[in-house]
Amino acid sequence: MFLETSVVCFILINILTGETHTAHGSLKTNGKSEKFDPNVLLEINTSSNSVEHVTQSISGCHNFKQSDHKNKPHTKTNRLFSEPAFQQLEKELYKSRKERIKQLLNHLPPYSSPFQGCANESFPSTKSGKVATFKIDLGAKPEDRWMKVVKQKRSEIKRLADFFEHKFGTKVMNIVDKYISWLHQSLPHEYFMELKGIANWTGLSIGRVTLYNIFYEFFSICTSIVMEGNDGHMYHGRNLDFGLFMGWDAKNHTWFLTEILRPLIVKVDFFKDGKPLYSAVSYAGFTGVLTGVKKGRFSLSVNERFISNGGYVGLVEWILGRRDLAWLGLLTRRVMQTAQSYQQAQDMLASTPLVAPVYFILAGNASHQGCIITRGRSSFDIWPLGSRHKGQSGDWYLVETNFDHWSQTPFYDHRREYAVQCMDQAGQQKPLQTLYSVLSTRPVLNKETTLTAVMDVSAGRLQVWERDCEDPCWPF
Numbered sequence: 001m002f003l004e005t006s007v008v009c010f011i012l013i014n015i016l017t018g019e020t021h022t023a024h025g026s027l028k029t030n031g032k033s034e035k036f037d038p039n040v041l042l043e044i045n046t047s048s049n050s051v052e053h054v055t056q057s058i059s060g061c062h063n064f065k066q067s068d069h070k071n072k073p074h075t076k077t078n079r080l081f082s083e084p085a086f087q088q089l090e091k092e093l094y095k096s097r098k099e100r101i102k103q104l105l106n107h108l109p110p111y112s113s114p115f116q117g118c119a120n121e122s123f124p125s126t127k128s129g130k131v132a133t134f135k136i137d138l139g140a141k142p143e144d145r146w147m148k149v150v151k152q153k154r155s156e157i158k159r160l161a162d163f164f165e166h167k168f169g170t171k172v173m174n175i176v177d178k179y180i181s182w183l184h185q186s187l188p189h190e191y192f193m194e195l196k197g198i199a200n201w202t203g204l205s206i207g208r209v210t211l212y213n214i215f216y217e218f219f220s221i222c223t224s225i226v227m228e229g230n231d232g233h234m235y236h237g238r239n240l241d242f243g244l245f246m247g248w249d250a251k252n253h254t255w256f257l258t259e260i261l262r263p264l265i266v267k268v269d270f271f272k273d274g275k276p277l278y279s280a281v282s283y284a285g286f287t288g289v290l291t292g293v294k295k296g297r298f299s300l301s302v303n304e305r306f307i308s309n310g311g312y313v314g315l316v317e318w319i320l321g322r323r324d325l326a327w328l329g330l331l332t333r334r335v336m337q338t339a340q341s342y343q344q345a346q347d348m349l350a351s352t353p354l355v356a357p358v359y360f361i362l363a364g365n366a367s368h369q370g371c372i373i374t375r376g377r378s379s380f381d382i383w384p385l386g387s388r389h390k391g392q393s394g395d396w397y398l399v400e401t402n403f404d405h406w407s408q409t410p411f412y413d414h415r416r417e418y419a420v421q422c423m424d425q426a427g428q429q430k431p432l433q434t435l436y437s438v439l440s441t442r443p444v445l446n447k448e449t450t451l452t453a454v455m456d457v458s459a460g461r462l463q464v465w466e467r468d469c470e471d472p473c474w475p476f
Contacts, residue, residue: 114442114446114474115418115441116442118418118421118437118438119440119442121437121440122433123430123433124436131451131465131466132266133267133269134148134149134267134269135269136149136268136271137272138270138272139271142191142193142197143194143196143197143200145197146194146285146287147197147201149266149285152284153266153284154201154203156260156264156284157202157264157285161208161212176207177208178207187330188330191287191333194287195210195213195287198285198287202285212285212286213329214327214355221241221242221244221401221402221448222240222241222302222401222402223239223241223419224236224237224238224239224301224400225238225361225397225398225399225419225423225435225439226361226362226370226385226397226398227396227398227423227431228368228385228397228428229429229431230428233431233458234364234366234369234370234457235432235455235456236361236363236455237435237439237455238291238301239444239449240449240450240453241258241476242258242261242450243257244448244476253447253471253473255447258447258449261283261450262450262466262468264284264285265450266283266284268281268282270337272337276460278294278295279460280292281451281464287333288327288328288332288333289333290302290329292336293455293457293460293462294336294460295457295459296365296457296458296460297340297365298339298362298364299362300335300336300360300361301453302328302332303358303359303401305358305359305404307376324353325353326354328355328356328358331348331352332349341364342364342365349362350375351380353377354375354376354377356377357375357376357377359372359373359375359400359402360372361373361400363455365457368385370384370398371384371385374404374405381404383405385397389416391417391420391421392420393424397423399419401413401415403416412476413476414443418443419438419444431456435454436452439452439454440452442473442474443473443476445467445469445473446474446475447475448475450466451464452464452465
């Protein structure tokens with residue numbers, strides 16, 4: 001879905017982030033720190049001089065070079081970089097770097113603070129959400145598995161495709177169709193056939209459906225929380241936020257992409273041999289897992305991690321011939337289907353080389369089984385339950401937004417601090433209500449939030465609600 005930005009948007013790395021790299025334990029790789037470095041963005045204020053300084057600093061970051069990896073690129077794929085449309089888009093990305101930085105300032109609302117106090121929401125009934133539920137039979141032919149989902153959501157999926165065609169233009173989308181075959185031909189046959197079935201039922205090209213299924217490698221903003229209740233059971237909540245920099249509707253105070261994604265939210269129950277295997281929530285047409293629970297085993301959510309050696313670089317390396325990196329959606333799907341314990345899931349999520357850096361938030365079925373796995377593309381750090389953020393008093397929960405746990409959050413995003421404050425205030429007595437209330441607290445709940453999900457690992461229960469943050473509400 002995002003090749004318009006993805007095959008070229010590794011350039012955006014030089015727009016919004018600093019130099020980075022990590023490893024487990026010592027958190028070092030090649031002598032460089034892989035944590036998100038907010039220092040450049042911290043210098044942004046409303047003065048034009050500050051923005052100018054930031055953009056000059058960012059422009060000094062290194063560019064990805066084809067020689068940075070050992071794998072020999074396919075000669076046909078190299079022609080992508082000589083495409084006139086590609087070169088024009090590349091120029092526009094560099095040209096607009098100041099404007100992209102300024103977006104962070106332009107979208108700030110007139111009221112003074114995004115935090116309006118900790119929410120105290122009653123836990124809604126299971127019937128209060130608008131999210132449709134579907135069953136996926138893993139014993140069925142791969143090309144037929146998603147038929148019911150896609151047929152019911154076909155118009156919404158096509159609306160999303162039309163949005164990107166309008167936003168990025170036909171020429172860029174034609175590049176997607178021309179070169180994306182190098183991606184889908186390298187996917188496991190089972191998943192390729194699922195994508196082929198989705199393409200057939202939507203009438204979209206296989207190239208665009210493939211890109212739709214790797215979009216999370218690139219751009220989203222999320223909050224995930226794992227906690228242990230007073231009953232000793234593990235619970236897991238998350239907000240899935242999407243749409244930043246994809247167009248702001250100033251009249252309605254909404255993100256265009258966020259509004260398009262909400263009707264695509266679906267809950268999916270996966271079955272095998274007639275028995276329930278796990279449950280997940282995602283967007284119709286996406287076959288991976290961003291949020292899921294396996295009864296009596298573990299729960300999982302995924303948050304984006306923004307570093308320069310990130311998903312854009314990984315995608316370009318993949319296009320140029322590197323095939324030892326796992327796509328996020330395929331890895332999480334494999335973990336949900338094959339892992340039989342919290343420890344096995346943790347090992348798989350920590351050790352598999354990835355196309356994109358990410359945070360995996362994991363909860364098990366026993367007391368104290370919870371962690372945040374901070375992933376580089378070939379490195380990891382595990383932060384276990386019992387650890388505390390600065391200012392956190394309780395040791396029975398973990399909060400992850402989109403910043404490394406050892407880093408200070410940037411001045412424009414304090415979701416983590418507000419979530420910590422409200423978790424400490426709410427306590428462990430009513431876990432489901434605690435999670436829902438904290439995830440309903442602004443700006444943890446914001447204009448990008450598409451859904452809230454809560455999971456009970458012991459019961460294998462996943463509940464999800466489509467969310468809409470009414471004003472006053474922070475844009476991100």
